[in-house]
Amino acid sequence: MPTVSLSLRERSYTIHVDNGYLDRVGEFAFRAGISGKAALVTETRVAPLYAERVQVSLEKAGFVVSQHIVPAGEMSKSLTCAEQLCRELARAGHDRSSCIVALGGGVVGDLAGFVASVYYRGVPLVQIPTTVVAQADSSTGGKTAVNIAEGKNLVGTFHQPALVVVDPTTLVTLDTRTLAEGMAEVIKHAVIRDVGMLGELRQIGMEIGLGFSLKTLSRLPDLMARNIGIKARIVEEDERETRDVRALLNFGHTIGHGIEASVPYGKIFHGETVALGMRAALNLSVSKAGLGQADVQRVMEIIDLMGLPTVLPADLQTDVIANHLARDKKFRQGHIRFVLVPQLGQAYVSEDVTWGDIEEAIEALRTPFSY
Amino acid sequence: MPTVSLSLRERSYTIHVDNGYLDRVGEFAFRAGISGKAALVTETRVAPLYAERVQVSLEKAGFVVSQHIVPAGEMSKSLTCAEQLCRELARAGHDRSSCIVALGGGVVGDLAGFVASVYYRGVPLVQIPTTVVAQADSSTGGKTAVNIAEGKNLVGTFHQPALVVVDPTTLVTLDTRTLAEGMAEVIKHAVIRDVGMLGELRQIGMEIGLGFSLKTLSRLPDLMARNIGIKARIVEEDERETRDVRALLNFGHTIGHGIEASVPYGKIFHGETVALGMRAALNLSVSKAGLGQADVQRVMEIIDLMGLPTVLPADLQTDVIANHLARDKKFRQGHIRFVLVPQLGQAYVSEDVTWGDIEEAIEALRTPFSY
Numbered sequence: 001m002p003t004v005s006l007s008l009r010e011r012s013y014t015i016h017v018d019n020g021y022l023d024r025v026g027e028f029a030f031r032a033g034i035s036g037k038a039a040l041v042t043e044t045r046v047a048p049l050y051a052e053r054v055q056v057s058l059e060k061a062g063f064v065v066s067q068h069i070v071p072a073g074e075m076s077k078s079l080t081c082a083e084q085l086c087r088e089l090a091r092a093g094h095d096r097s098s099c100i101v102a103l104g105g106g107v108v109g110d111l112a113g114f115v116a117s118v119y120y121r122g123v124p125l126v127q128i129p130t131t132v133v134a135q136a137d138s139s140t141g142g143k144t145a146v147n148i149a150e151g152k153n154l155v156g157t158f159h160q161p162a163l164v165v166v167d168p169t170t171l172v173t174l175d176t177r178t179l180a181e182g183m184a185e186v187i188k189h190a191v192i193r194d195v196g197m198l199g200e201l202r203q204i205g206m207e208i209g210l211g212f213s214l215k216t217l218s219r220l221p222d223l224m225a226r227n228i229g230i231k232a233r234i235v236e237e238d239e240r241e242t243r244d245v246r247a248l249l250n251f252g253h254t255i256g257h258g259i260e261a262s263v264p265y266g267k268i269f270h271g272e273t274v275a276l277g278m279r280a281a282l283n284l285s286v287s288k289a290g291l292g293q294a295d296v297q298r299v300m301e302i303i304d305l306m307g308l309p310t311v312l313p314a315d316l317q318t319d320v321i322a323n324h325l326a327r328d329k330k331f332r333q334g335h336i337r338f339v340l341v342p343q344l345g346q347a348y349v350s351e352d353v354t355w356g357d358i359e360e361a362i363e364a365l366r367t368p369f370s371y
Numbered sequence: 372m373p374t375v376s377l378s379l380r381e382r383s384y385t386i387h388v389d390n391g392y393l394d395r396v397g398e399f400a401f402r403a404g405i406s407g408k409a410a411l412v413t414e415t416r417v418a419p420l421y422a423e424r425v426q427v428s429l430e431k432a433g434f435v436v437s438q439h440i441v442p443a444g445e446m447s448k449s450l451t452c453a454e455q456l457c458r459e460l461a462r463a464g465h466d467r468s469s470c471i472v473a474l475g476g477g478v479v480g481d482l483a484g485f486v487a488s489v490y491y492r493g494v495p496l497v498q499i500p501t502t503v504v505a506q507a508d509s510s511t512g513g514k515t516a517v518n519i520a521e522g523k524n525l526v527g528t529f530h531q532p533a534l535v536v537v538d539p540t541t542l543v544t545l546d547t548r549t550l551a552e553g554m555a556e557v558i559k560h561a562v563i564r565d566v567g568m569l570g571e572l573r574q575i576g577m578e579i580g581l582g583f584s585l586k587t588l589s590r591l592p593d594l595m596a597r598n599i600g601i602k603a604r605i606v607e608e609d610e611r612e613t614r615d616v617r618a619l620l621n622f623g624h625t626i627g628h629g630i631e632a633s634v635p636y637g638k639i640f641h642g643e644t645v646a647l648g649m650r651a652a653l654n655l656s657v658s659k660a661g662l663g664q665a666d667v668q669r670v671m672e673i674i675d676l677m678g679l680p681t682v683l684p685a686d687l688q689t690d691v692i693a694n695h696l697a698r699d700k701k702f703r704q705g706h707i708r709f710v711l712v713p714q715l716g717q718a719y720v721s722e723d724v725t726w727g728d729i730e731e732a733i734e735a736l737r738t739p740f741s742y
Contacts, residue, residue, distance in 0.1 A: 079454040083519060083526075090521035118489075121514070121527045121611075143492070148454060150461035155454075156492045157528065240492075 002225035006140065006232040008160060008239055015140055015164040015232070017225045019217065022053045022167045025101070025128060026061025032163045034099050034124050038063040039089050041112035042103040043072040046130055049173055054103055054128060066092040070111065074265060077111050077146045079155065085115045096120035099162070105131035106138050106270075110156070113144030117159030124162040130170040132182020133271060136189070136227035137249075139164050141235040151327070152261075158240055166228070168220035172212055179208070180307040181271025184252070186223070187302055188278060189230045192251050195345030197226060198298060205305030244349040251339040251347055252278030255362060258325035262316055268309075275308035279369065280361040281339065288352055289342040299344070300369050312365040321362050322355065373596035377511065377603040379531060379610060386511055386535040386603070388596045390588065393424045393538045396472070396499060397432025403534045405470050405495050409434040410460050412483035413474040416443040417501055420544055425474055425499060437463040441482065445636060448482050448517045450526065456486045467491035470533070476502035477509050477641075481527070484515030488530030495533040501541040503553020504642060507560070507598035508620075510535050512606040522698070523632075529611055537599070539591035543583055550579070551678040552642025555623070557594070558673055559649060560601045563622050566716030568597060569669060576676030615720040622710040622718055623649035626733060629696035633687055639680075646679035650740065651732040652710065659723055660713040670715070671740050683736040692733050693726065 004015040016028050029038075038058050042051050047069045055065045068088050070076040089098070100123055102112035109127055116125035129139035145156035171179060183201070190197040200223060207216045231249070238245035256277025260270060282299060285291035304310055338353035375386040387399050400409075409429050413422050418440045426436045439459050441447040460469070471494055473483035480498055487496035500510035516527035542550060554572070561568040571594060578587045602620070609616035627648025631641060653670060656662035675681055709724035 079450050083450040086526050087519050087521055090519065090525055114489075118485075118526045118528055120525065121516075121529055145492075148458050148461065150458055154461055154491065155457050155489045157489055158492055 002221055004140075004225055004228045004232050006160075007236055011142075011160040013160060013162055013164065015166060015225075015228050017166040017168070017228065018221045019169045020167060021165050022050055022128070022170065023057050025054050025126070025165050026057040026059070026063060028165055029058065029063070029099070029101075029126055029163055030061045034126065034162055035062060036064070037094055037098040038065045038101050038126075039068055039092065039094050039098060040065055040101045040103060041068045041070070041085065041108060041115070043070050043076065043105075043108050045072040046104045046108070050103060050130065050170060054101065058101065066094070068092075070108070072107070074107055074147070077107050079146055079148070081111060082115050082118070082146055085111070086119050089115070089119055094119070094123075096123060099124040099126060101126040101128065102139075103128045103130065105129065105134045109134050109139050110143075110145045110153075113142075113159055113161070114146055114156060117144055117157040122159065125159060127161045127164045129164070129166060131174060132171060132179060133185050134182075135166045135168065135171070135224050136182065137185040137231055139166070140228050140231045142239070164228075166221075166224055168217065168224055171220065172217070176208075176307065177269065179212075181269040181274075183208075183306045184271035184274040184278070184303070184308055186227055187299065187306070188249070188251050188274065189227050191278065191282075191299055191341055191344055192248050192339070192347035193230045193234075193345060194226065197223075198302065198344070201302050202305065205302050208306060247337065247349050248339055248347045251341065252281050254325065254338055255280045255321070255358065258321040258362075259312070259316065261324035261327075262320045263313070268313070272309050275303050275310070276312060276365055278303065279310055280358075280365055282341065283364055284338065284353060284357060284361050285341040288350060288357070289340040289348075291341055291343060295344045304369070310369040311367070312362070314366070318359055318362045322359055325358065373592055375511075375596055375599045375603050377531075378607055382513075382531040384531060384533055384535065386537060386596075386599050388537040388539070388599065389592045390540045391538060392536050393421055393499070393541065394428050396425050396497070396536050397428040397430070397434060399536055400429065400434070400470070400472075400497055400534055401432045405497065405533055406433060407435070408465055408469040409436045409472050409497075410439055410463065410465050410469060411436055411472045411474060412439045412441070412456065412479060412486070414441050414443040414447065414476075414479050417475045417479070421474060421501065421541060425472065429472065437465070439463075441479070443478070445478055445518070448478050450517055450519070452482060453486050453489070453517055456482070457490050460486070460490055465490070465494075467494060470495040470497060472497040472499065473510075474499045474501065476500065476505045480505050480510050481514075481516045481524075484513075484530055484532070485517055485527060488515055488528040493530065496530060498532045498535045500535070500537060502545060503542060503550060504556050505553075506537045506539065506542070506595050507553065508556045508602055510537070511599050511602050513610065535599075537592075537595055539588065539595055542591065543588070547579075547678065548640065550583075552640040552645075554579075554677045555642035555645040555649070555674070555679055557598055558670065558677070559620070559622050559645065560598050562649065562653075562670055562712055562715055563619050563710070563718035564601045564605075564716060565597065568594075569673065569715070572673050573676065576673050579677060618708065618720050619710055619718045622712065623652050625696065625709055626651045626692070626729065629692040629733075630683070630687065632695035632698075633691045634684070639684070643680050646674050646681070647683060647736055649674065650681055651736055653712065654735055655709065655724060655728060655732050656712040659721060659728070660711040660719075662712055662714060666715050675740070681740040682738070683733070685737070689730055689733045693730055696729065
C-alpha cells in the first residue's frame with residue numbers, strides 16, 4: 001500500500017496508491033477530514049466503468065453524492081462546460097461545505113479541478129485519476145486548466161487537491177495507444193530525476209507489447225507511487241512554477257507542444273508529441289549539454305518499446321511547428337527557455353538554445369531512429 | 372497622502388488613497404515592482420471619463436498598455452464575458468508576465484479580478500476603484516466573482532491585488548443614488564468596527580443632500596483610508612472567511628440579499644438593500660443582543676440623511692424574501708448565521724436567530740421609521 005505525502009503547509013495532502021483502491025475512496029476521504037456532500041464529476045466513457053463503485057464507497061462513508069457526467073474528450077475542457085457544471089452543482093444543492101470528486105483522466109481532472117477552485121471561491125477536491133498520465137503526473141500538483149480558442153490551458157488555477165486516490169487497475173480498460181501515451185510522462189520523470197527507473201520501464205515496455213499481464217499490473221502501484229513521489233518533491237520545491245524547478249517537468253514538452261499545435265486535435269496524442277519532443281530534446285542535450293549518445297539510445301529504446309512514435313509525420317512542415325512554438329506560453333517575454341539533460345536523471349533550464357537549434361532538432365526528427 | 376498596508380505574507384500590498392491619484396497609477400505600480408505589459412480593463416461608462424488618464428500614467432512609467440472595455444452593468448459579471456476578456460488578452464499578446472489593471476466599480480473589479488486570477492493561472496492585479504463601494508470596500512481584500520443563473524457571486528476566487536490606487540475625485544461623476552448606495556457599506560463599517568466614524572458620516576450625510584462640495588471632497592481621502600483600514604485588518608485576520616471575522620462584513624447583507632434576490636435586477640440597488648438589511652439587523656440586535664434603541668436611532672438618522680431607503684417596497688412579500696434567504700450561500704449547511712451588534716462598533720456571528728425572528732424583522736421593515 002504505497003503512500004506519498006505532499007507537504008505544502010495548510011495545503012498538504014496524501015496520495016494513496018494501490019490496486020483496488022476505487023472501493024476505498026470514501027474511507028480515505030473521511031480520514032482526510034472531508035465529509036458531507038460530494039459532487040462526483042466524471043465523463044461518458046469512465047462513468048459506466050467506475051462511477052458506481054466510487055459512489056457506493058463514498059456513500060458507505062456517509063457522503064451524500066450527486067453525479068455529473070461531461071462528454072469524454074478535450075472539448076469538455078472549456079469555460080462553457082465549467083459554467084454548466086457550476087450550475088448543475090448549484091441546482092443539486094452543493095455549497096461551500098461540499099466537495100468535488102474528479103473521476104477520470106486529464107480532461108476530467110483539469111476541468112473538475114478548475115470548477116473546484118472557483119465554485120463558492122473554492123471547495124475541497126478529491127482526485128481519482130484513471131489514466132497513466134493522470135495517475136503518474138497530472139492529478140498531483142494542483143494545476144487546473146480549461147482551453148480557450150487562442151490556446152490550450154491558457155485559463156486555469158493552482159488548486160491543490162485535498163486527497164488523491166490512485167487505483168492502477170483502472171489502466172486495464174485503456175486502449176494500448178492511450179496507455180502508451182501516458183508512459184511518455186513516466187519516461188520523462190526517469191530522464192529528469194530518476195535514472196534508476198529506466199530498467200523497470202524497459203521491462204514494462206517489453207511486457208506491454210504482449211498485452212497487460214497480471215505480472216505487469218502487480219508492479220504498477222510501486223511504479224506509480226515512484227512517479228508521484230518525483231512530481232510531489234518538485235511541486236513542494238516550486239508550487240507555482242516561479243523558480244526553475246517545476247519548469248523541468250516541461251522536458252520534451254516544448255517542441256512537443258509545437259507539434260501538437262500543428263496538427264488537428266486528436267490526430268497525434270499529447271504523449272506521442274512528448275515522445276517526439278523528448279527525442280529532439282535529447283539530441284539538443286547531446287550538442288548543448290554533453291549528454292552521451294549511448295544514453296540517448298537507452299531512452300529511445302524504451303520509447304520505441306512502449307509503442308510511442310520516434311519519427312515526425314512527413315506532411316508536417318518545420319516552420320509551421322516553429323511558428324506555433326513561438327506562441328508557447330512557456331516562452332516568457334520572448335526568451336527561449338529549454339529544458340536540457342546533461343546526464344540521465346538530471347535536468348536544468350537552459351537559455352542557450354536558439355531558434356536555429358530548434359529548427360535543426362525538428363528536422364532531425366524526420367530521420368528514422370535506429371539502435 | 373493616506374496609505375494603508377495589508378499584510379498577508381507574500382501577498383501583502385499597499386493601498387494608496389488621495390485626490391488626483393489617477394495620474395500616479397504608473398508610478399505606484401512601478402514602485403510595487405510591477406512592469407512590462409498591462410491590460411487595462413474598464414467599462415463603457417468609465418472609459419471615456421478616466422481610461423486615457425490611467426493609460427498615460429502607465430505609459431509614462433514604461434508600461435505597454437492595451438485597453439479592454441466591457442459593457443457597463445452587472446450582466447458583464449459572467450463567465451462568458453470572462454472568457455471573452457481572456458481571448459482578447461491572448462490576442463493582444465499578454466502572457467504570464469503581463470498585469471491586469473481594473474478601472475471601475477464593483478463589476479469591473481470583480482470581473483477583471485477573476486480574469487487576473489485565472490489567466491495563465493494568475494497574473495498581478497492592480498485595482499483602481501471608481502465608486503464608493505469599490506473604494507471603501509470591495510477593491511481591497513481579494514474577493515473576485517462572476518454570477519451564474521443560479522445565483523450572484525457563486526463563482527469566484529480569492530486573488531489579492533498587487534496594488535490598489537484610490538482617487539476619491541472619481542466619485543464626483545457618480546449619480547446621487549450610486550453615491551448613496553456606496554455609503555451603506557461605509558455606515559456598515561462604522562457600525563461593526565468604528566463607532567467614532569458615525570459623527571463624520573452624519574456630517575457628510577447633511578452635506579451630501581446639498582450636492583458634492585469641495586469641502587466634502589477634501590475629507591473623502593481620510594474617510595476612504597479609514598474604511599479601507601477597517602477592511603484590511605479584517606482580511607488580515609481571516610483572508611478566506613474560514614473564521615467568524617470576515618463574516619462580520621455581512622452585517623446587513625443577510626436580509627439585504629433576500630430583498631435583492633426578490634426584485635428584478637436593478638430595481639433596488641445593492642447598497643439600498645443593505646440599508647434595509649441593516650435596519651432589520653439593528654432591530655434584531657435590540658431584541659437578541661441588548662443593543663440600545665438610541666443607538667438604532669443614531670444609525671437610522673444617518674441612513675436617512677444619505678438618502679438610503681428605510682422602508683420595504685409595499686409589493687414585496689415577506690415569504691418571497693424569506694425563501695430567497697434560505698438559499699443564501701452564507702447559510703452554511705442550513706444553519707442561520709446572523710451578524711448582530713451588541714453595541715455600536717462591535718459585532719459577532721450569532722446562531723440564536725430563528726426563521727421566525729427573521730420573518731418578524733422583515734415585516735417590521737414595512738413601518739415607516741421616525742426619529
